[in-house]
Amino acid sequence: ETGVTQSPTHLIKTRGQQVTLRCSSQSGHNTVSWYQQALGQGPQFIFQYYREEENGRGNFPPRFSGLQFPNYSSELNVNALELDDSALYLCASSLPLSRANTQYFGPGTRLTVL
Amino acid sequence: DAKTTQPPSMDCAEGRAANLPCNHSTISGNEYVYWYRQIHSQGPQYIIHGLKNNETNEMASLIITEDRKSSTLILPHATLRDTAVYYCIVRITGNQFYFGTGTSLTVIP
Numbered sequence: 001e002t003g004v005t006q007s008p009t010h011l012i013k014t015r016g017q018q019v020t021l022r023c024s025s026q027s028g029h030n031t032v033s034w035y036q037q038a039l040g041q042g043p044q045f046i047f048q049y050y051r052e053e054e055n056g057r058g059n060f061p062p063r064f065s066g067l068q069f070p071n072y073s074s075e076l077n078v079n080a081l082e083l084d085d086s087a088l089y090l091c092a093s094s095l096p097l098s099r100a101n102t103q104y105f106g107p108g109t110r111l112t113v114l
Numbered sequence: 115d116a117k118t119t120q121p122p123s124m125d126c127a128e129g130r131a132a133n134l135p136c137n138h139s140t141i142s143g144n145e146y147v148y149w150y151r152q153i154h155s156q157g158p159q160y161i162i163h164g165l166k167n168n169e170t171n172e173m174a175s176l177i178i179t180e181d182r183k184s185s186t187l188i189l190p191h192a193t194l195r196d197t198a199v200y201y202c203i204v205r206i207t208g209n210q211f212y213f214g215t216g217t218s219l220t221v222i223p
Contacts, residue, residue, distance in 0.1 A: 002157070035213075042201055042213030043158065058210055090157055102148070103211070105157035 002026060004093050004106035012112045013081050021076045021109045025093030031055070032074040033103060034066060035090040043090055049074055050096060078111075086113045118202045123218045126196075132189040134217050136202030139183040145205050147178060149187045151198040152216070158201065161187065192221045 003026035013019050025032050031050045035043035045058035049068035063079040072093070078085055088110050092103035119137040126132040138147060146165050150158040162169055162176045164185070169176045175188040189196055201216040 002159075004157070033211075037155075040215075042215050044213070045210045048210075056210055088155055092157075102160055102163060104160060105150075107157045108155070110155075 002093075002104035002106065004091065004104055006089075006091055006106040006109050008109060009107070010110045010112075012114065014114050015081055015083060017081050017113075018077065018079045019081060019111060021078075021089050021091075021111070023074045023076070023091035023093075023106055025072045025074070025091075026104050029093035029095055029104070030072045031094045031096055032068055032072065033092045033094070034074070034076045035092065036060070036085075037088040037090060037108070038084075039087070046076070081113045083113050086111060117212050118204055118214045120200075120202055120214060120217045122215065123220070125220050125222055126189075126192045128194060128221050128223050129191055132192040132196065132219060132221070134187040134189075134200050134202075134219065135184065136186070137184045138202065138204050141182055141204050143182070147176070147182075147185050148203040148211070149174070149176065149200065150203060150213075151196075151200045153198040161200075192219075194221050194223065197221045 005024045007022045033048040034046040037043040046060050047057040048055045052068045065077045067075045088108045090108045092105045094103045146163045148163040149161040152158045164176045178185045199216040199218050201213050203211050
């Protein structure tokens with residue numbers, strides 16, 4: 001157990017809809033990163049939040065957006081869902097970025113877009 | 115951009131040492147190498163990380179070559195529960211970590 005929780009566990013949406021995924025970070029961690037993992041692939045970095053500000057972004061379109069709250073929990077929002085957005089969405093929390101920045105992952109949210 | 119290359123799959127007999135290689139020839143001099151594993155699409159589990167010295171913890175050992183272009187994760191006595199996908203990870207830029215597709219390790223009874 002890493003202390004990182006995510007909700008919901010599973011979610012089914014239809015194309016064009018919007019979705020919000022949630023993440024609670026490990027106690028004491030103020031940095032949250034989000035990853036998308038398609039079936040059979042490794043996780044791909046979406047973005048990171050530190051002190052409520054976006055602090056780095058991967059190669060994802062603007063319809064992927066996020067928030068971080070004062071308690072360091074975080075949301076991932078995806079608008080105009082596409083079939084290819086079906087994936088496991090992972091969040092990871094960590095201490096502020098340093099040379100050795102170990103991230104601890106939650107169990108993930110499985111999103112299916114029909 | 116620093117990236118990693120791993121064999122797609124490996125087998126290991128139960129009770130034997132599992133040696134998982136990783137190539138990271140473009141890693142920057144001050145960047146760490148991290149290893150995680152993922153079982154049945156659960157969240158990745160942290161195993162170990164290192165910079166240039168060999169590291170050991172209760173789960174595994176990490177051997178990094180002197181030129182830092184490659185490393186090997188060693189599970190000293192593999193069990194069936196070690197069957198998983200193992201990722202060797204380096205930081206690309208800033209906060210972005212590159213996972214690659216990992217090595218699927220199967221421990222055989």
